[in-house]
Amino acid sequence: MTAPLYNASIPVFRQMLGSLKDILAKTEAHATARKIDPDALLQARLFPDMFPLARQVLIACDFAKGVSARLAGVEVPSFPDPERPGFAELNGRIDTVIAFIQGLPADAFADAATRSITIQPGTPRERQFVGEQYLLHYGLPQFFFHVTTAYALARHNGVELGKRDYMGKI
Amino acid sequence: MTAPLYNASIPVFRQMLGSLKDILAKTEAHATARKIDPDALLQARLFPDMFPLARQVLIACDFAKGVSARLAGVEVPSFPDPERPGFAELNGRIDTVIAFIQGLPADAFADAATRSITIQPGTPRERQFVGEQYLLHYGLPQFFFHVTTAYALARHNGVELGKRDYMGKI
Numbered sequence: 001m002t003a004p005l006y007n008a009s010i011p012v013f014r015q016m017l018g019s020l021k022d023i024l025a026k027t028e029a030h031a032t033a034r035k036i037d038p039d040a041l042l043q044a045r046l047f048p049d050m051f052p053l054a055r056q057v058l059i060a061c062d063f064a065k066g067v068s069a070r071l072a073g074v075e076v077p078s079f080p081d082p083e084r085p086g087f088a089e090l091n092g093r094i095d096t097v098i099a100f101i102q103g104l105p106a107d108a109f110a111d112a113a114t115r116s117i118t119i120q121p122g123t124p125r126e127r128q129f130v131g132e133q134y135l136l137h138y139g140l141p142q143f144f145f146h147v148t149t150a151y152a153l154a155r156h157n158g159v160e161l162g163k164r165d166y167m168g169k170i
Numbered sequence: 171m172t173a174p175l176y177n178a179s180i181p182v183f184r185q186m187l188g189s190l191k192d193i194l195a196k197t198e199a200h201a202t203a204r205k206i207d208p209d210a211l212l213q214a215r216l217f218p219d220m221f222p223l224a225r226q227v228l229i230a231c232d233f234a235k236g237v238s239a240r241l242a243g244v245e246v247p248s249f250p251d252p253e254r255p256g257f258a259e260l261n262g263r264i265d266t267v268i269a270f271i272q273g274l275p276a277d278a279f280a281d282a283a284t285r286s287i288t289i290q291p292g293t294p295r296e297r298q299f300v301g302e303q304y305l306l307h308y309g310l311p312q313f314f315f316h317v318t319t320a321y322a323l324a325r326h327n328g329v330e331l332g333k334r335d336y337m338g339k340i
Binding site: 004007008011012015016046047050132133136137138140141142144145148149151152155156158163166167170 | 174177178181182185186216217220302303306307308310311312314315318319321322325326328333336337340
């Protein structure tokens, strides 16, 4: 039997990162067909103090990478964020993260549920979790937030997408 | 030990339904303070063929209710959807769903991971899952989609919210 927290993280991240790639592919095709500057879509925001589409993709990747690594008990790999990523760079980042998380052995997650995890989410204040709580009540809600917001931004800007594109393939 | 699929569903739905209530409370306060017609916010959409805010809340409730019931092996309760729900009705629906899912006994989820689940998502075509796959690859992605989209709609319309409101309390 595989570790429950492996099943609840890696294949879920894999599914939704695949969706993100499909969403980006349709967004890029939309830009090309209508001769829209890619940045007009990738730098679109739902509100001025929210992150733009490109950054939503990068943050979704960061959560998939960081949550998976911490649950597996390995160091979180660092990938420098490009200043103004284009479609190719965003797709490359997603591929890199998919390769990283799929390379994590399932047996590294055997003790993940009770592993003590400390994070510093953008502030000096630390936050303590045990692994199960960290995945279910922090990692997954954060990850889905950014995938959904990327979808919402593409939809809001007229890209023809449906729930099926968001749900992806299991 | 509680059933893993209980932990991965009920407390997660509980957390995010609590967030939805907080998001609605701030949205209502925003409408009141600026003398905005509640429907101007509750019927706001990110794109003409997407569901408005009120409907996003109802659908999030439907997924929390339906996924929890199917995993527990009990009948999915039916709550008729109001035509144009106001804040009070949406809050009432969230409370009803929280009470329903918290009333499900944890031991009803003991066999949830391997339970065979058949759904008909808005089409005559049936879809088959086993419980674990149903929750992780269908139920949670769908639920988070609608919670996040509700948040995105409120933010897009100027309600002062932050990620903390979305994340809620564990």
